[in-house]
Amino acid sequence: MTIDAQRRAPLSRERVLSAAIGIADESGVASLTMRKLAERLDSEAMSLYYHVSNKEDVLDGVVDAITQEINEAVAGIDPPASPELWKPAARRRILRAREVFLKHPWAPAVFATRTTQSMQVMRYYDGLVGLMRAGGFSNDVIHHALHALGSRALGFTQELFDPGNGQAPDQDALAAMAEHLPHLVGMLAEVAHDDPGSTLGWCDDQTEFEFGLDIVLDGLDRLR
Amino acid sequence: MTIDAQRRAPLSRERVLSAAIGIADESGVASLTMRKLAERLDSEAMSLYYHVSNKEDVLDGVVDAITQEINEAVAGIDPPASPELWKPAARRRILRAREVFLKHPWAPAVFATRTTQSMQVMRYYDGLVGLMRAGGFSNDVIHHALHALGSRALGFTQELFDPGNGQAPDQDALAAMAEHLPHLVGMLAEVAHDDPGSTLGWCDDQTEFEFGLDIVLDGLDRLR
């Protein structure tokens, strides 16, 4: 152990994982490398391997840590006072979880690449199952429900459609696309016209997330 | 140009992209490197850069190519004979798109990392907008609908919950988890009991996908 290593706080799995999240928050997952990670911890890349088995393990741990943050944020939510109230309770829970992802915009892409089960993710789903049980659902419907919600249960969705990445598309670009994408351009032109003062960007992510969530929750409620 | 380069078919963006898809199909995206790509094309890594600007461009192109495959697969679907029939038409369209993803199981993770808009993805959505217009939807609701469907419109979802990765969990593992995950384990035990002969794995992905899709489509239909 060098003098440097003695002076600083000792490494640990937790410190490695929280440093990894810090790097991704500040400069994106692409710049999360073992060497950068070590540098942020005033250490050497090879030292990490004593606390973490490899980079995949780091990413698994990051997913676990973020979901743990969600589990803590969600722990204080009151259980529904009566079965019919499962829906607002689930809604609150999911929107609370979403707040955590808003702090880590790179996280959905990392979650998408994981193949191993995260203990914390299972804990999160366990809570949701309990909520729906209390709401009067059968285990069979709950099982389908978990699949139907997918990542939406954790507070994020895969957005493939996001014209202009949150910026209003300019009229010239729209006109150029009109020939090949008549319906889409027509839709965008009308939606833009309806909401001309929007400076928040093209689509309000929060509104859209809640819209989709409510459709699924309402549909599930009908199956109770 | 060497003798090798003269003998083989000349490189082109299309050949590079279809080789990339071939590599990912056979051995996963992790093994899709510029050098492997060149090797498969009987060429050198550097030669690729004449046809493709960098690796990001390759991944963008792969997304475009796969969505083009979807657009071709979906082109032959008859438009609905009357407005109420928008739903079965949309359903057929989405399930057809899903078939393409079943051939490329690595593709959803790649789609998840893209930030630039794909022309082919916009074309796909354009068709869906047209379908919903004919079904009597307002542009405003269609806009919300695209967000609500998210990647599900293209035929895939983010499955974070998949106990045992498609294999039935063994009883010992379940018992060990029961203490910390009582609701989840209870659910799994009951669902397993209901369907003891299932050898296809724990969850039938196709059934679950259709279940979730129908909830969303039914919910949208109510907003017509």
Next chain:
DNA sequence: ACCTGAACACCGTTCAAGT
């Protein structure tokens, strides 16, 4: 027990040079 330096096999990519 915990950390590290040197080294290896691999990346993506630039650049100048070939045909």
Next chain:
DNA sequence: ACCTGAACACCGTTCAAGT
């Protein structure tokens, strides 16, 4: 116009060695 070899700056990771 199209392709390539050598080279660079970077990866993740192994292994033997330090304290």
